[in-house]
Amino acid sequence: MENIIVKKEINYLHITLRTFYYIVVFGLIFWGFKGIEYKGIMQSASGSINALIKGFLNPDMAYATNNTIDGLPFAILETIAIAISGTFVSAIISIPFALLASQNIVGSKVSKIGKLIVTMIRTFPELILALIFISVVGPGAPAGILALGIHSIGMLAKLFSESIESMDLGVKEALESCGGNYFEVLFRAVLPQVSPELMSYTLYRFEINMRAASTLGLVGAGGIGAPLIFAIRTRSWSRAGVIIIVLVITVTIIDQISSRIRKRIV
């Protein structure tokens, strides 16, 4: 029997490039590690960890069942309300941005500018937006809603424009050939076709915003973040514990519901 030997071609350029990439990546990682000085764990660390575990095991139930405006249920509800309103605001504003970034709607030159704008919005941290909006509407939930509403455009408009770009253009052309004007084409051809995907993306962003809304309180933009950071800073671990436990449960439940709806939509 003859042996079949498949000879692998050696591409030296390829190997050199690969080695170069590996060197760059590991060089970057090494450079990163060099800069993070490890000052050693604080003397009190083991005590803090013990206190932290004890606090998580004995959650502050009085706070969790306090139904006034200072209690946990109110703060959680406020966080959900911020996430829902913020997502809604951004979904509405995202549609014009998405159209502006879609190549098959506005042409390739304009869409490049649109895409750049969307990327720039995405890069701007929501926490800084929250600080700016706090100076506009004062501390509280509305600042959080505006921050999420603006920041989420970055992701939503990008996803929206991708689904607009990949849609079937036949319906649009049919309407145009019948003499449909711009808005008729938009509302009768473009939006109905992409709306299931748009809704699915909006729900996905809602899940992300639920997490974001829980940190906005750190800077005073409403929700669960403010009591949480206060509890951590004053090292009231039983209160921080109950907040984190309830937060994890709430976010998990909302994730489950939302992803189930998403599966049915698309």
Place this chain on the structure above:
Amino acid sequence: MDKISVSKPKKFKRNLIILTVLFLIVASAWFAGFNVIEVMINLNKGSRLLGRMFFPPDLSYLPNIVDPMVETVRMAIVGTFIGATLALPVAVLAANNFIKSKFLHGPLRIILNIFRTIPALVLASLFVAVFGTGPFSGVVALSIFTFGLVSKLTYETIEAIDYGQVEALMSLGANKMNILRYAIMPQILPQYMSYTLYGFEVNIRAAAVLGYVGAGGIGQTFEFNLAWRNFDRVGTIIIFSFFIVLIIDLISSSIRKRLV
């Protein structure tokens, strides 16, 4: 001629859903005290602050923020590296098609889910309280967050691989390690690299604000200047970190496009 009647689909259920969603949105806005008119009236206050930040920003402050920004990038690199390295073996264990044991991947997934649910900023403030302020706490928080994110995306990819290659190896009598090495890894590695880069992009953005709770990086400088109301310096910090993040994002996403 017979009339063709097209019965419209029942709209009752659809309308009910639309009404529920609308109710949820209105109720949320009301609960959070969101008032569009008030926002419009107050908009000029915001423009005044923006004016103090960006028109003009204090560019002479730029040399002072290069070091904190370098620290931020380092934190993101190290956090991503540690988190993503730990994520690969755990993802293999958490995938339900490699090791078929519910007792293993059930609890593992719950833990991963908890890691992903707690925002990086909250993790960071916890670690600052335990380990003290500085970039180390930030790196630990980023590592844990990246670990949760990358391992979830990776185990989902492992579950979606083409099973033909695994079966082909099995029929040749390959053991689990061989299957892992020659059937699973080659299929998932490009995706895994892409998720790691995605985690890096998320981490750069997260690292830039982690300092706000004392976990090192540019956020600390930001918080300090904000507290002293040096708004023109705050403007410089925002513009500078914005461009760094934008550049890294563009590089990373162009690499990701070529990977997958």
